[in-house]
Amino acid sequence: MGRKRRTAEEIIGHLREVEVRLAKGETIGIACRAIGVTEQTYYRWRREYGGLKVDQAKRLKELEKENQRLRKAVSDLTLDKLILSEAAKGKLLSPDRRRKCVDHVTKEHGVSERRACEVVGQHRSTQRKRPSGRPGEKALTGAIIQLAEQYGRYGYRRVTALLRRDGWHVNQKRVYRIWRREGLKVPQKQPKRGRLWLNDGSCVRLRPERPNHVWSYDFVQDRTHDGRVYRMLCIIDEFTRECLSIRVERRLNSQNVLEELSQLFLIHGPPENIRSDNGPEFIATAVRGWLGRLGVTTLYIEPGSPWENGYCESFNSKLRDEFLDREIVYTLKEAKALIEWWRRHYNQLRPHSSLGYNPPAPKTILPAGLPPPYYEGAAA
Known part of the structure; x- marks a missing residue:
């Protein structure tokens, strides 16, 4: 079992003891053996802690810990910024978009899945559970594409009405999601015109x-x-x-x-x-x-x-x-x-x-x- 690592206070105490022994006429070797270290260790201690008091050593250790904490914080913020910069354009509102972003970051930059999920706000269970799709999604998609091909100038609202007439129990939001996913064109809206209510006609x-x-x-x-x-x-x-x-x-x-x-x-x-x-x-x-x-x-x-x-x-x-x-x-x-x-x-x-x-x-x-x-x- 190895010896316990000495604290800064103990090291400063040993340095003071060596100084006293040297003042009494002892040699460096005898004084170092008395405190149980080698001469090389003694010189390293003196170079690092020479001239410091106990409270100053404590303060130095606190500053080192604070410096390490700040470095880690800066490193984390830099990594978070990198992950967000690599994310897809726009807001990551859907789990599917977050899932794709996490996969891209972990593959391109070697970031852990846990860290990427934390940054983009994705639960890890949601990330690992791949969507299997709703029942009948493939058949519904085929029906929408068929209607879009047959009625090229119809938007998703009229397609929804035709689907309901054919017996599909589906709402406009689901049809719109499939419509956009398949890259179907939504007809542009015509600008509104005001009525001539004050006209004499x-x-x-x-x-x-x-x-x-x-x-x-x-x-x-x-x-x-x-x-x-x-x-x-x-x-x-x-x-x-x-x-x-x-x-x-x-x-x-x-x-x-x-x-x-x-x-x-x-x-x-x-x-x-x-x-x-x-x-x-x-x-x-x-x-x-x-x-x-x-x-x-x-x-x-x-x-x-x-x-x-x-x-x-x-x-x-x-x-x-x-x-x-x-x-x-x-x-x-x-x-x-x-x-x-x-x-x-x-x-x-x-x-x-x-x-x-x-x-x-x-x-x-x-x-x-x-x-x-x-x-x-x-x-x-």
Whole structure:
């Protein structure tokens, strides 16, 4: 068993004893043997503690301990800063991001897992327990990707509505998490526009209150693959958001407008009001006179203010964004068929945000286990 290490007070006492012995005429060797150390140890003690008093030695030891503590603190802070600098950009809010950060730091800098978890605020049991995923996560991810591919301009909210319609019990947060994880694109939001509440136009103040209260119609123009123009007359019910008709022709005039309205009036009955811009097809004398005789009030927006016909403009933008900008049509006949197919999909299947993500005119009965006709057209 080795000798116990001498304290600073004991060493200073031995040095004082050697000085006394030397003053009596003893040699260094005899004095060192008397205190039980070698001459080399004596000289080392004298170099380190020579001239110090006991209280000064104590203070020196305290300063050394304080210096060691400060060095360790500085070293720890430097290491913590290094770990945080190597962490992922942004806040490490989720356990998964913390787990990846800890793995990266321990691999690149040799930091212990315990220390890295302490710095990033990750419990060690959470770090070591790898997530196994929720039941059905893979199937749900596949369904989301399939819907995102089929409806390229739908965001995660409409995809959530379609999933629920297919029988999935899932909320928007979970769909959004998978949406972002798979790198799916979220459509950008359109800037909000203020309404002209102080405008004198009656069409701004009149709000649809029931079906067949206010209809609106407008023209949309596009081209076939050979560059020839064709026009679409879109007619919607502003209250139900249902698209009543989309007539497609190379040319459309006021007579075509009367023909289309007369067919819709026979099916749905004449509306109380109809809203439109000031196009020549809508302000024609024949159109205004015919609507007046049937008791339909015409609401014309202010010139150069398309936002006053917001319901129809919104529908036109969806038609262009979700169909016209994605489809190449070669003939007028093909355009008529595809646009009618899309109109039925819009009315019967497409979730509408202002209707609680329900379609404007859903089918009342759909055979169980059979996909709707829309999917058959999409597959073709």
